[in-house]
Each structure stands twice: as C-alpha cells, then as structure tokens.
Amino acid sequence: MKKKPVKLADVARFSGVSTATVSRALSLPHKVKPETLERIQRVIKKLGYVPHGAARALATRRTHTIGAVIPTLDNAIFANTTHALQKTLDEAGYTLLLGCHEFNPKVEARIARKLIERGVDGLVLFGTDHENELWELIERVQIPYVLTWALDRTGRRPCVGFDSREAGVRVAQYLMDLGHRRFAMIAGITATNERHRERVRGVREALAARGIALPPSRIIEKPFSPTAGREAMQEILRQRVRSTAVICGNDVLAIGAIAECHAQGLNVPADISVTGFDDMEFASMVTPALTTVHFPAAELGQYAAEHLLARLSGRKVPHQQQLPVELIVRASSAAPREVLAEVG
Amino acid sequence: MKKKPVKLADVARFSGVSTATVSRALSLPHKVKPETLERIQRVIKKLGYVPHGAARALATRRTHTIGAVIPTLDNAIFANTTHALQKTLDEAGYTLLLGCHEFNPKVEARIARKLIERGVDGLVLFGTDHENELWELIERVQIPYVLTWALDRTGRRPCVGFDSREAGVRVAQYLMDLGHRRFAMIAGITATNERHRERVRGVREALAARGIALPPSRIIEKPFSPTAGREAMQEILRQRVRSTAVICGNDVLAIGAIAECHAQGLNVPADISVTGFDDMEFASMVTPALTTVHFPAAELGQYAAEHLLARLSGRKVPHQQQLPVELIVRASSAAPREVLAEVG
DNA sequence: TTGTAAGCGTTATCAC
DNA sequence: GTGATAACGCTTACAA
Numbered sequence: 001m002k003k004k005p006v007k008l009a010d011v012a013r014f015s016g017v018s019t020a021t022v023s024r025a026l027s028l029p030h031k032v033k034p035e036t037l038e039r040i041q042r043v044i045k046k047l048g049y050v051p052h053g054a055a056r057a058l059a060t061r062r063t064h065t066i067g068a069v070i071p072t073l074d075n076a077i078f079a080n081t082t083h084a085l086q087k088t089l090d091e092a093g094y095t096l097l098l099g100c101h102e103f104n105p106k107v108e109a110r111i112a113r114k115l116i117e118r119g120v121d122g123l124v125l126f127g128t129d130h131e132n133e134l135w136e137l138i139e140r141v142q143i144p145y146v147l148t149w150a151l152d153r154t155g156r157r158p159c160v161g162f163d164s165r166e167a168g169v170r171v172a173q174y175l176m177d178l179g180h181r182r183f184a185m186i187a188g189i190t191a192t193n194e195r196h197r198e199r200v201r202g203v204r205e206a207l208a209a210r211g212i213a214l215p216p217s218r219i220i221e222k223p224f225s226p227t228a229g230r231e232a233m234q235e236i237l238r239q240r241v242r243s244t245a246v247i248c249g250n251d252v253l254a255i256g257a258i259a260e261c262h263a264q265g266l267n268v269p270a271d272i273s274v275t276g277f278d279d280m281e282f283a284s285m286v287t288p289a290l291t292t293v294h295f296p297a298a299e300l301g302q303y304a305a306e307h308l309l310a311r312l313s314g315r316k317v318p319h320q321q322q323l324p325v326e327l328i329v330r331a332s333s334a335a336p337r338e339v340l341a342e343v344g
Numbered sequence: 345m346k347k348k349p350v351k352l353a354d355v356a357r358f359s360g361v362s363t364a365t366v367s368r369a370l371s372l373p374h375k376v377k378p379e380t381l382e383r384i385q386r387v388i389k390k391l392g393y394v395p396h397g398a399a400r401a402l403a404t405r406r407t408h409t410i411g412a413v414i415p416t417l418d419n420a421i422f423a424n425t426t427h428a429l430q431k432t433l434d435e436a437g438y439t440l441l442l443g444c445h446e447f448n449p450k451v452e453a454r455i456a457r458k459l460i461e462r463g464v465d466g467l468v469l470f471g472t473d474h475e476n477e478l479w480e481l482i483e484r485v486q487i488p489y490v491l492t493w494a495l496d497r498t499g500r501r502p503c504v505g506f507d508s509r510e511a512g513v514r515v516a517q518y519l520m521d522l523g524h525r526r527f528a529m530i531a532g533i534t535a536t537n538e539r540h541r542e543r544v545r546g547v548r549e550a551l552a553a554r555g556i557a558l559p560p561s562r563i564i565e566k567p568f569s570p571t572a573g574r575e576a577m578q579e580i581l582r583q584r585v586r587s588t589a590v591i592c593g594n595d596v597l598a599i600g601a602i603a604e605c606h607a608q609g610l611n612v613p614a615d616i617s618v619t620g621f622d623d624m625e626f627a628s629m630v631t632p633a634l635t636t637v638h639f640p641a642a643e644l645g646q647y648a649a650e651h652l653l654a655r656l657s658g659r660k661v662p663h664q665q666q667l668p669v670e671l672i673v674r675a676s677s678a679a680p681r682e683v684l685a686e687v688g
Numbered sequence: 689t690t691g692t693a694a695g696c697g698t699t700a701t702c703a704c
Numbered sequence: 705g706t707g708a709t710a711a712c713g714c715t716t717a718c719a720a
Contacts, residue, residue: 005485007712007713007714008713008714008715009713009714017690017691018690018691018692019691019692019713019714019715020690020691020692020693020715020716021689021690021691022714023714023715023716024689024690024715024716026714027715031689032689032690033689033690036689036690048480048481048484048485050457050460050461050481050484050485051461051713051714052402052461052463052712052713052714053398053461053462053463054397054398054399054401054402054407054463054712054713054714055398055402055696055712055713055714055715056713056714056715057398057401057696057714058396058398058399058402058695058696058697058698058712058713058714058715059695059696059713059714059715059716060696060714060715060716061696063398063462065441065462072427073417073423073424073426073427073430074423074424074427076420076423079417079418079420079423080417080418082417083416083417083418083444086417086442086443086444087444087446090443090444090455090458095441095443095458095459095462096441096442096443097409097439097440097441097442098430098440098441098442099430099434099439099440100427100430100431100434102431111434113394114439115439116394117394117395117396117397118397118407118409118439119396119397119398136392137392137394140392140394141349141392141394226625226629255629256629258629259629351696351697351698352697352698353697353698361706361707362706362707362708363697363698363699363707363708364699364700364706364707364708364709365705365706365707367698367699367700368699368705368706371699375705376705376706377705377706380705380706395697395698396696396697396698397698398696398697398698399696399697399698399699399712400697400698400699401698401712402696402697402698402699402711402712402713402714403697403698403699403700403711403712404698404699404700404712405712
C-alpha cells in the first residue's frame with residue numbers, strides 16, 4: 001500500500017494558492033510575494049514535495065542533463081576526464097548521463113541514440129571517428145555536441161582536444177636526439193581510433209624526416225591491456241634486429257611491455273628504452289618511471305563541459321580548442337648502450 | 345531557423361493511423377498488424393522520428409534510468425565498479441545517471457536528491473554511512489535502492505558488498521604469521537566511511553586477539569592520495585620504535601608509502617613490509633608487488649546492477665549479498681629481518 | 689502579485 | 705486491430 005506521491009497541485013492546495021504560484025515559487029522566487037513564498041516553502045518541506053523532472057522537462061523542453069559516451073572507465077585516463085566532466089556539469093546544475101562503448105563504434109552509436117532519446121540537452125563524444133548513422137542523427141535532432149580528446153582537421157566540428165600527431169612527433173624526436181636509431185612501436189587498435197592513428201603517424205613522420213624507417217613489422221597493434229603489451233614486447237624481442245627504443249601507444253601497453261622486459265631479465269632503460277603516451281603517475285612512483293607524452297585528462301573534461309555549457313546558455317566559444325600536451329621525461333628512456341659506447 | 349522536431353503524431357498522420365497505433369508499434373509491435381507495423385516503421389525511418397523520453401516517462405512513470413552516486417572516478421577501484429554497473433544496466437536497457445561526491449556526505453545527499461528529481465527508477469549508493477536527510481528522502485519517495493561495497497550490519501537495508509572488517513583481519517593475521525609484531529597503519533579518512541573504519545577495526549581486533557596493541561600514534565589517517573601516503577610513511581619512519589609492517593588503508597596510499605621507502609633508501613619488503621587493500625594490478629606488474637586484500641570491484645558493479653534490476657522487475661533477490669574478498673600475496677610483505685635472524 | 693487554462697508528447701483505457 | 709480521448713505533472717502566456 002504505497003501512498004501517492006505529493007505533487008505540485010497538492011502543495012498549491014495546502015498553501016491556498018494556484019499551481020502557477022507554486023511553480024513560480026520554485027523557479028522564479030523573486031516574482032512571488034515574500035510571505036506567500038515562505039508559506040509555500042513551509043508546505044513543500046512539510047509535505048516532502050519532490051518536483052517531477054519528466055513533467056518539467058516535457059513543459060520546458062529542457063532536461064538539464066548532458067550525455068557522454070566514453071570509451072571505457074577501466075582506463076584511468078578516461079575516468080579522470082569523466083570525473084572532471086561530471087564535476088563541472090554538477091556545479092552548473094547539470095546531471096551526467098553516462099555510457100561506455102568499449103571501442104565499438106556500433107555500440108557507441110546505439111548508446112548515443114539512447115541518451116538522445118532520454119532527452120539530454122547536449123552530447124559529449126570522444127574522438128572524431130564515429131558511425132555515419134550517428135552523425136546523421138546528431139544532424140537531424142540538432143543537438144549541441146562537442147568532440148573531445150581529438151581535433152577535427154576539417155575544422156567543421158566543435159571540439160576541444162589534443163594534437164595526437166604532434167605528441168607522436170615529440171617522443172620520436174626526443175628518442176632520436178638521445179641517439180636511438182632502431183625503433184619499434186606497440187600501437188593501440190587504430191582502425192576506429194584517430195587518436196592512436198595520429199600518434200603512430202606522428203612517430204612515423206618524425207622518423208622519416210630523419211631518414212629512419214618504421215616498417216609494418218615493427219608496428220604491433222594490440223588492444224589496450226597490459227597483457228597485450230607483454231605479448232607485443234615478446235614479439236619485438238624475438239625479432240632478429242633488436243630495437244633500442246620501443247614506443248607504446250599508451251600507458252597501459254607500456255606497463256605490460258616493461259613487465260615483459262623485466263621477466264626476460266632486461267634492464268629498462270639500460271638494455272632497452274620504453275616510452276609511452278598518456279600517464280602513469282602511480283606506477284611511475286615505484287618503477288623505472290615511464291617517459292610519456294602526458295595528456296592532461298582532467299583539464300580536458302572540465303573544458304569540454306564548459307564548452308558545452310557555454311553554448312547551451314548562448315555564450316560564444318571558440319569552435320575548436322586545442323589543449324597543450326607535455327613531454328615528461330623520466331627514467332624509462334635513455335641512450336642505447338651502443339650509443340653510449342660510441343660516445344664514451 | 346530550426347525545424348520543429350518530428351513527433352509521434354506526425355508519424356501517425358503520415359502513416360494514416362492513430363497515435364495509439366504508432367505507440368503500440370513502438371512498445372507492443374506484436375499487437376499491430378504486420379503490414380501496418382511495416383508501414384509505420386518506414387515512416388519512422390523516413391521522418392527520422394526520435395521518441396521523446398520525457399513525455400514517455402510522464403505517461404508511464406518510468407524513466408528506465410538508474411542513478412549512482414559514487415565517491416570518485418579518480419580512484420580506479422570505483423571507476424571499475426562504475427564501468428561494470430553501466431555495462432550491466434545498458435544491457436538491460438537502462439541508462440546510468442552518475443554523480444561523484446568526493447567523500448563529502450552533504451554533496452552526496454544533494455546529488456542523490458538531484459538524481460531522484462530527474463526521475464531515476466532506482467538508486468545505487470556506496471557504503472552505509474549517509475546523511476539522515478538522504479535516508480528520509482529515500483524513505484519518503486519510496487525509491488528502490490541498493491547499498492554497495494559495504495554490508496549493513498543491521499540487516500535492514502538492501503546491500504551487496506564486502507566484509508571490510510574481515511579483510512582487515514586477514515592482512516593482520518597474515519603478517520603476524522610471518523612474524524611481525526610491530527605494526528603501523530596508514531588509514532584513509534574514516535569519519536564518514538564505514539569501509540575504512542571497518543578495515544582498521546579488523547586489523548586492530550586481530551592484533552589484540554594475539555596481544556598486540558595498535559596505539560593511536562601508530563594509526564595515521566590521511567586522505568586518499570599517493571602524496572598523503574608518502575607523508576604518512578615519513579611520520580612512521582620518524583617514530584622511535586620502528587614498525588616492521590605498515591598496513592595501508594588502500595592501494596593509493598600504499599603506492600605513496602612504498603615510494604617514500606624507496607626515497608629513503610629502504611628496501612621493501614626486506615627492510616619494511618608494506619601491504620594494502622583494494623588493488624594495484626598495473627603497478628604490481630613492475631614494482632615490488634603489493635600484497636593486498638583484493639576486492640573484486642567489477643563483479644560488485646555487476647551484482648549491484650543485477651540486484652536493482654531484479655527488484656525493479658519484481659523478481660525476488662536476497663536482501664543482503666556478501667561478495668568474497670581475496671588475500672593476494674605478493675613480494676611486498678615478508679618476515680621482518682629480525683625475525684629471519686632469530687629463525688636463521 | 690496571483691489565477692486560469694492551454695499546452696508539452698506520450699501511454700493506456702475503453703469502445704468499436 | 706484500431707481509434708478517441710483522458711490522463712501524466714509541470715510551465716507559461718495571458719488575464720485579472
């Protein structure tokens with residue numbers, strides 16, 4: 001036997017006013033006579049009235065809700081971005097609807113549609129690679145959105161992100177400056193992931209610019225897991241010509257790669273250099289710390305939220321926003337022994 | 345000049361049927377004549393009709409939405425739980441509304457209320473410690489909820505979680521069995537966090553049972569960050585009587601603690617043993633691996649979701665559900681040198 | 689400053 | 705199988 005929920009009309013009745021006045025008391029308190037307002041608020045408290053969001057959304061055509069479809073929460077870097085996203089939205093009175101696609105574009109499209117049907121006022125997507133079907137839906141329903149992590153090279157879509165190619169160039173140049181000449185790369189899956197495509201491209205182009213090749217056999221694509229990183233490193237260590245520097249598509253792969261080196265009795269970086277992208281703050285505190293190109297994930301979440309919030313409230317914002325990345329040099333990279341030998 | 349969104353009535357008009365039939369075509373397709381159904385579906389596709397969730401929610405009094413208020417996404421363990429939660433809900437056709445309270449109970453209450461106003465069909469909370477105000481709200485609106493991570497000792501509230509006290513007992517006994525007698529603990533903030541209170545209690549009780557005291561000076565409470573872990577370890581290493589075993593309230597604190605040991609030239613575990621709770625899979629791959637009591641976070645998320653989904657669809661489920669934790673022994677714990685000396 | 693009443697876009701209960 | 709039509713709970717002109 002559950003009692004019916006209290007509704008706005010009940011509050012109105014008990015306060016001896018109309019529903020319109022109660023509604024105003026809630027959303028435009030300054031347009032209500034102070035005494036009336038106070039009376040209404042007392043009744044609201046006494047009755048324990050809780051506004052009905054769906055009804056309000058139906059009437060106002062606004063849900064104060066933002067949807068985000070992220071790759072996964074199992075990677076700290078995306079979790080960090082999402083955390084900042086949620087926090088910024090919350091402070092602005094918005095609620096986050098969250099979905100994870102686990103690197104499957106079809107799933108992403110499905111979830112995005114679901115969020116749109118739930119009525120989100122805006123949408124946050126990760127990267128620029130998306131199903132056509134999703135683009136069409138977004139276009140059709142005219143929902144404000146922002147792409148994150150990546151930059152849209154066409155310049156047509158609103159985004160706040162990083163230049164992944166540039167990041168690739170940075171590590172490659174750094175390692176070449178240390179004297180490395182034989183490279184291998186443990187890349188993430190690049191097919192539907194422009195961020196990792198660009199990282200590889202950056203590395204490859206920077207190497208090529210100094211006459212160093214990175215043949216396909218030296219680029220091993222793996223899903224994002226430490227185990228996959230280990231496997232890839234095994235493959236690399238099996239190759240006849242040994243690489244002196246291994247660049248990993250992200251921190252997770254790098255951790256696995258280092259673990260495999262250790263398992264084979266190799267010293268990092270004395271015997272082989274391992275670098276990566278993203279971050280590994282925690283692990284770096286206690287291990288041959290990883291040199292990485294660091295992407296400030298939390299800042300990204302905050303800026304992405306602010307971008308969307310600004311547009312929702314009619315403010316002007318730069319269509320494209322690029323966030324700087326930072327090369328953090330730690331103990332995991334070094335000159336290869338052979339180079340040191342030459343110099344010495 | 346934005347064109348008005350397509351609504352169900354438009355689909356009805358173009359298909360030459362009533363809105364009732366279109367509605368049925370959407371939710372009870374088998375109750376519609378196949379030809380009619382097909383015609384409607386064609387029109388839906390052609391018009392690009394997207395159902396209006398708020399209107400549907402208003403009419404059905406169901407949003408197919410679940411709210412979760414978690415501590416933070418910046419700790420991998422909660423991110424993992426949330427990931428599994430989202431995934432399980434998604435598979436059942438539900439959407440996750442997410443909020444983070446960052447260990448502030450007032451914020452938790454505020455966000456929970458917001459989610460309830462948005463119309464979530466159910467609520468997932470972390471732990472058993474909550475503001476009275478929140479309990480009253482939950483009671484008043486009669487919303488199905490489930491507590492996670494912790495177990496409710498009163499047995500009155502639905503929950504799926506772990507026995508944190510037991511976890512504390514496990515590490516303590518393990519370390520005592522190794523020969524340790526002088527302990528210190530780097531605890532998390534316990535005031536509004538029964539999980540960490542219970543971990544401390546378990547350790548303390550297990551030690552007491554074997555006549556070992558853990559005086560307040562040996563329990564250092566810190567917020568959950570590696571930096572705080574380092575600071576706490578500094579304090580501990582400054583104490584006149586040196587502890588041989590340091591138990592950390594979670595993995596994040598433990599990482600910091602180990603880092604500080606290394607910084608001071610101490611070998612872990614030869615010079616001092618450092619253990620923890622939760623997990624540290626990645627770091628463990630490349631560092632003096634942490635012995636921990638492992639809480640299967642992803643499983644928890646899945647079970648919590650299933651619990652709630654079951655109740656929402658009227659199925660019976662156990663009111664309380666305890667998930668097993670596992671002591672994972674790795675290289676970070678060991679007999680203290682003095683003990684080895686005695687034995688040797 | 690407050691009240692009246694017409695939506696908002698669905699679903700659901702009846703008839704037919 | 706299908707169609708009218710009354711909810712669902714709130715907002716917002718427009719009046720008073």
